[in-house]
Amino acid sequence: MMAVNRQVTRHSYRVCTGLYRPLSRSTSVSMVQNVLVRPPQDVPGAEGQAEFSRAMIGGFFQERPMLKNPFLEDALLQGYLRRHLPSEAVYSDLRVFGDRLVREVDGWGRECEITPPRLVTYDPWGCRVDRIVTSPAWQRMKDLSAQEGLVAIGYERSYGEWSRVYQMCKLYLYSPSSGLYTCPLAMTDGAAKVIQSLGVSWPVADAFSRLTSRDPEHFWTSGQWMTERRGGSDVGNGTETVALPQSDGTYRLSGFKWFTSATDADMTLTLARVTDVDGQTTSGSRGLSMFYAAVRDEQGMVQGIEVQRLKDKLGTRQMPTAELLLDGLPAHRLSEEGRGVACIANMLTVTRIHNSVSAVAGMRRVLQLARDYATRRSTFGKLLRDHPLHMQTLARMEVETRGAFLLVMDVCRLIGREETGHASQLETHLLRLLTPVAKLYTGKQAVAVISEGLESFGGQGYIEDTGLPAMLRDAQVLSIWEGTTNVLSLDVLRCVSRSSGLVLQAYFTHTQSLLAAASLPSLSVAVRSVDSALSGLREFLQAAALKPPGFMELAARDLAYSLARIYMGALLIDHASWEGASHSDAYAALRWCEQDLCPVVSKAAMGCYNMKTLPLDAALVYEESTSD
Numbered sequence: 001m002m003a004v005n006r007q008v009t010r011h012s013y014r015v016c017t018g019l020y021r022p023l024s025r026s027t028s029v030s031m032v033q034n035v036l037v038r039p040p041q042d043v044p045g046a047e048g049q050a051e052f053s054r055a056m057i058g059g060f061f062q063e064r065p066m067l068k069n070p071f072l073e074d075a076l077l078q079g080y081l082r083r084h085l086p087s088e089a090v091y092s093d094l095r096v097f098g099d100r101l102v103r104e105v106d107g108w109g110r111e112c113e114i115t116p117p118r119l120v121t122y123d124p125w126g127c128r129v130d131r132i133v134t135s136p137a138w139q140r141m142k143d144l145s146a147q148e149g150l151v152a153i154g155y156e157r158s159y160g161e162w163s164r165v166y167q168m169c170k171l172y173l174y175s176p177s178s179g180l181y182t183c184p185l186a187m188t189d190g191a192a193k194v195i196q197s198l199g200v201s202w203p204v205a206d207a208f209s210r211l212t213s214r215d216p217e218h219f220w221t222s223g224q225w226m227t228e229r230r231g232g233s234d235v236g237n238g239t240e241t242v243a244l245p246q247s248d249g250t251y252r253l254s255g256f257k258w259f260t261s262a263t264d265a266d267m268t269l270t271l272a273r274v275t276d277v278d279g280q281t282t283s284g285s286r287g288l289s290m291f292y293a294a295v296r297d298e299q300g301m302v303q304g305i306e307v308q309r310l311k312d313k314l315g316t317r318q319m320p321t322a323e324l325l326l327d328g329l330p331a332h333r334l335s336e337e338g339r340g341v342a343c344i345a346n347m348l349t350v351t352r353i354h355n356s357v358s359a360v361a362g363m364r365r366v367l368q369l370a371r372d373y374a375t376r377r378s379t380f381g382k383l384l385r386d387h388p389l390h391m392q393t394l395a396r397m398e399v400e401t402r403g404a405f406l407l408v409m410d411v412c413r414l415i416g417r418e419e420t421g422h423a424s425q426l427e428t429h430l431l432r433l434l435t436p437v438a439k440l441y442t443g444k445q446a447v448a449v450i451s452e453g454l455e456s457f458g459g460q461g462y463i464e465d466t467g468l469p470a471m472l473r474d475a476q477v478l479s480i481w482e483g484t485t486n487v488l489s490l491d492v493l494r495c496v497s498r499s500s501g502l503v504l505q506a507y508f509t510h511t512q513s514l515l516a517a518a519s520l521p522s523l524s525v526a527v528r529s530v531d532s533a534l535s536g537l538r539e540f541l542q543a544a545a546l547k548p549p550g551f552m553e554l555a556a557r558d559l560a561y562s563l564a565r566i567y568m569g570a571l572l573i574d575h576a577s578w579e580g581a582s583h584s585d586a587y588a589a590l591r592w593c594e595q596d597l598c599p600v601v602s603k604a605a606m607g608c609y610n611m612k613t614l615p616l617d618a619a620l621v622y623e624e625s626t627s628d
């Protein structure tokens, strides 16, 4: 969305608002470039003309939604910080950053959208250069990311275990204005986390200092090249890239990476199979190792890489995503041989948390714009905000956004505790379980809430140069990359079985403790709903243990949704029980808990996970026409 500042004076053109109001001070307008119209007295022969006679476009122009400081506009964010991180410095940083987003950054984000990256394969003299040209705004985003400490805050740890929450709150404000720059930041953060977990030493000590730097000159971003042509989900079987050991202990990588996002990154972490002396590799996950590679040499040229083409994507067009042929890319092995997946899993955790932050940020942004618009747009003789059905719709979106925010922040709180050595065993289990749950649930919510949000602008929500449709197109990726909804639902089952159920024990214990602390009588209906859903879930899981293999796979998605909804209900109740909570906090908790909090129980009762449904499902999907 483009924030355009223009000096508009009494005697010059006026901002098109539908009201001929003199404007004597600078006006910051978001969403689309200001349309300037001449006031009637400036139009030769205007007097006495019929309204549509000159320009044939009439005199009414709908006011656009205004982006205001997203920090100051966000009651829940402020309440959450007052409760958990009551720091004047944090408040001030986020407030100032919020101003900067409106004043300049939001406009850069729009510039990234309308000036997408392009690939220059050859220079004018025929030399292969494989240069990805990005917009100046995209490059400014990189500098800003360093200056604002968008990765650094998580590693400086100035606020101890709450540093991650602080960092993610800042990213949450930034994300919808970032022109998707949050994507390279997610991978940069993930790479820093992987390096830190392995121990910061040669050959990645310099890289770590760059990834976590606040100096734009020093700052680097990282890619995460995992997906190959055989598949993005089944990494263990889909990875064909091989790593040829060199005499100096380094490797040369050869293979084809199918989706490499933010391909203009300075370095990458990637997976490959080390070849033995006979040139053989080990198949499956056990054959994968993790490598570090700098993308460019000292002259700034890609080394051992051919950029085949840039992807033509539904959304996220601001960001270069490429297919890469690795043709002897020099690399260092960071993991032990065969421990690549386990090693890169740290990166997956961080990027999945970033994904969840972006999801809730998108929901919040569309709501901020929609609620502003509802104060400007009149239909049927009154403002949208005075139409009860419209207000009910926005309130439902608000409830979804609040639940998502509290879930995501809780995951950030947990990773912060783990990284600073404060996490109990219970919290470590909870973090493992809730990371995929938050990612898969908020990804779906974001698409639904943003789609609903576009509707609140009527036809304007469907018009590209308002900047609104891009929000929906960009949201669609949130449930796909870093693990689709089904893959993450299976990841939930995986972590349950790998922990012998301990992650679920942690979940039940913690959710129950959140409910136990809720004492407000006005919340008792909500507490009862969550409590009863929790009991239903427990009984379902006990019964599921006796079911044939395959039952839980069919139930996996609904189980993940149930875990999400129940936990979000408990968090909303917990937040509403805090002494500084508002009436709206309590109302949001009550509204949230009106839905089916445990769909896995309701669907099991309908026989949805019965093995007999499998052939019926297949027959339904593949039913052929009987007509000739």
Ligand code: MFK
Pocket (backbone or CB within 6 Å): 183, 226, 227, 231, 232, 233, 234, 235, 236, 259, 261, 285, 313, 316, 319, 321, 341, 342, 343, 345, 346, 348, 349, 477, 480, 481, 482, 483, 484, 487, 491, 494, 498
């Ligand atoms: C914005 C641009 C958009 C462009 C378009 C987007 C297009 C999409 C682009 C993409 O493709 S993005 C990448 C999407 N792919 C993924 O996110 C990967 C999805 N697959 C998984 O998550 C698999 O579950 C995974 C590859 C991680 C696991 O595969 P395996 O081979 O079955 O691993 P396994 O044997 O279960 O676990 C190996 C080790 O990793 C174990 O450790 P130990 O050996 O020490 O026990 C696991 O515990 C550990 N592990 C696996 N998943 C973990 C994990 N640890 C922590 N967290 C996890 N999530």
